[in-house]
Amino acid sequence: MAGLDYFEVECTEDGSDNYNKIATTVLQDHNLLSIVEGLHIYIDPEYPLFVATGFIHPPRSAIKISDVGNVLIQDNQATIAVGDETYLAAMLKMLWLKLGHDNVDQPDRFTVIIKNVEIPKDLKDWMVIDPSQSLFKDLIYAIQVIAPEGFKVRRENYGKNRFSFAASENTIPADVIEKIIADRFAKMEEALK
């Protein structure tokens, strides 16, 4: 799959091609292709069992006000000249919450003015959004969409740039799953060396 350094769908019967396509489309639709580094999907329709293991690229650093636009502080008034609108809404929301709705004005699309309050010195370093916070949530949601429907018994783990997801409609034997997950991670590490 484009954008992924490792991608494999392992299946105990015919049908891996279809899941290959499903996984590609879902990751693309959820804008996760640039985030996921490697993904291994294991499917056993007989039991039935669905296991996904993956690595992610180190998450991007938090977005600060200075990433959204230039901050100019003059005469107890701060003007932010917006350069990138992507996080503008999130920034406005944060500023309104911290400084009050009346004190933050947006006279036009690319200008935000803060006045009537004491302007904090470190304004440009205020954090607007931390993408890593919602990342795993989005990722697990996408994997759930990829997984066959009705697999309500789930086990999901994430931490330190890796995640695993196992699902079935029957109870999942912990030792079997742990082994499958560990094996797949070892395989991926080997391939990504």
Place this chain on the structure above:
Amino acid sequence: MILVPITYKGGVYRLDEVIDYIEDLGGYIVQRHNIASEVILQVLMPKEDIKRLAAFSRPLAGEIQESPLVGTEIAVVIPSLEIHHLPHSACDVAEYLRSHGSKSNMLGMARGFGKRIAQMNDEERDLINEHDLAIFVLGNFASCIETKFPKFRPGITVPIILTGGPEREVLEKQTDPPVAGYVGGLGRFMHRTQTEADIHRLDLVIDEVIKIVEARRQEIANDPLSVSPARLQALIKQELPEIEEVYSPSPIAVQLNGLRVKLSYPAYAQKVRDLVIEDEVKVGDVADVLPSRMRDYILIRIKPLSETNIVV
């Protein structure tokens, strides 16, 4: 008189004359779609008069096409109305049927997902049985379909077309007793059907549907219905003006051997039974007026000639 399903595509200019002409020839307009300045009429009309309509509409640049699916109501059954099946696979199949003139309904089951845990309840089963045929759009794995599909089949009396990820031969081999039609390579997918291969699979669905519908029409022709469903539709439209206030896209859905009238059963069933078709023949004499499992709608099942000895 055998009525043939056709689609008429044309502009709005002098459309009223075209509609009058169709009606004068003994045809019935089953459904009408207005798309910008274009109008699509789905029509059932006598076979020998189609060329007359073609000649009449030629100066108006109207196009006439035979479309065997006009006048059918088809259920597209999927395991559930979840993001796993929507909007693609299920909607694409339903929409493709619609573009070929059929009235398609999508039916997601409450607990149809999974393999061991898949279930179907009586309401879902009865609803499927109210259609002319049902298309089951299932998943990608043969072993899963093999376990799951037999749970959905009991009690389904309408012809079934089974679609799934495995090849057609695999589906055929593992389905016992056989169903009316199979389409392989069409399981669960998440992308839009845009490529030629995708469209080809949808075409295969249409081919299977046409095969079944034509066989069913032939069966009906051997023992004709006491009244044509299209004629009943026209009668209800004329006699029950309340139908104009129903905002469903098709207030009266025409089926091969009946109709679904989207009026309340308790309030209108008797009125429908009492409608006079011709001379002293009432709707109640030639058809069963039943409560539908879809909301509180009315379902009309027209009886065959052999049962009533009447043809109007």
